[in-house]
Amino acid sequence: MSRVGRRPIPILPGVEVSVEEGKISVRGPRGVLEMELSPGITVKVENDQVAVQRESDSLKHRSLHGLYRSLINNMVVGVSDGFSKTLEIRGVGYRATKSGNRLELSVGYSHPVVFEEPEGISFEVPNPTTVIVKGMDRQQVGNMAAKIRVVRKPEPYKGKGIRYLGEYVRHKAGKTGA
Incomplete structure (x- = not known):
C-alpha cells in the first residue's frame, strides 16, 4: 500500500466534503473546489475523515492512490486556510x-x-x-x-x-x- 495514500485526511472545521459519481467537491469558507476522480480510485467520507482507496495493485492504481490523497488534502487545506x-x-x-x-x-x-x-x-x-x-x-x-x-x-x-x-x-x- 502507498504510505501516503493510506493516511486518512482530517476534515477541518467549516469544511464539507461530498463525493458523487466520480467527482469530489470540497466546500469551505474560501469557496468550492471540485475534481474528477480517476476510475479505480474510490473516496469515502466517514467520521470527519476522508479515506482514499484503490481497486487493485496495478502500477497505475498504485501511482494514482497517493496522488489523489495529496490532491484532496490540498483541496481541504485550500478552502480553509489557502x-x-x-x-x-x-x-x-x-x-x-x-x-x-x-x-x-x-x-x-x-x-x-x-x-x-x-x-x-x-x-x-x-x-x-x-x-x-x-x-x-x-x-x-x-x-x-x-x-x-x-x-x-x-x-x-x-x-x-x-x-x-x-x-x-x-x-x-x-x-x-x-
Missing part, C-alpha cells in the same frame, strides 16, 4: 506596484510588465520588492508565481531578478581583468 507564495525582487530600480487588480512589475525593461489577477488568485505587495500570490488552489498559486518569476529570472552574476523567498541563487565569478 496557499501563498512569496516572491522577492532584487535589483537596483526593480519594483512591483499593485493598482486595482493589476500587478505591475518594473524589472529593467522599457515598459512595465502587467499581470491581471485571474479568478481565485490575489496579489499583495507589502513593499516594492515583495509580491505575495494567494489563492485556494495550490496548483494555480504555484503556476502564477512561476509566471511572475519567469519575467526576470535571477541571473547568476549579480543575483538580480525575481526569486522565491528563500531561494538560493549560486553566484558565478565574473570576467577577470587581464
Whole structure:
C-alpha cells in the first residue's frame, strides 16, 4: 500500500466534503473546489475523515492512490486556510506596484510588465520588492508565481531578478581583468 495514500485526511472545521459519481467537491469558507476522480480510485467520507482507496495493485492504481490523497488534502487545506507564495525582487530600480487588480512589475525593461489577477488568485505587495500570490488552489498559486518569476529570472552574476523567498541563487565569478 502507498504510505501516503493510506493516511486518512482530517476534515477541518467549516469544511464539507461530498463525493458523487466520480467527482469530489470540497466546500469551505474560501469557496468550492471540485475534481474528477480517476476510475479505480474510490473516496469515502466517514467520521470527519476522508479515506482514499484503490481497486487493485496495478502500477497505475498504485501511482494514482497517493496522488489523489495529496490532491484532496490540498483541496481541504485550500478552502480553509489557502496557499501563498512569496516572491522577492532584487535589483537596483526593480519594483512591483499593485493598482486595482493589476500587478505591475518594473524589472529593467522599457515598459512595465502587467499581470491581471485571474479568478481565485490575489496579489499583495507589502513593499516594492515583495509580491505575495494567494489563492485556494495550490496548483494555480504555484503556476502564477512561476509566471511572475519567469519575467526576470535571477541571473547568476549579480543575483538580480525575481526569486522565491528563500531561494538560493549560486553566484558565478565574473570576467577577470587581464
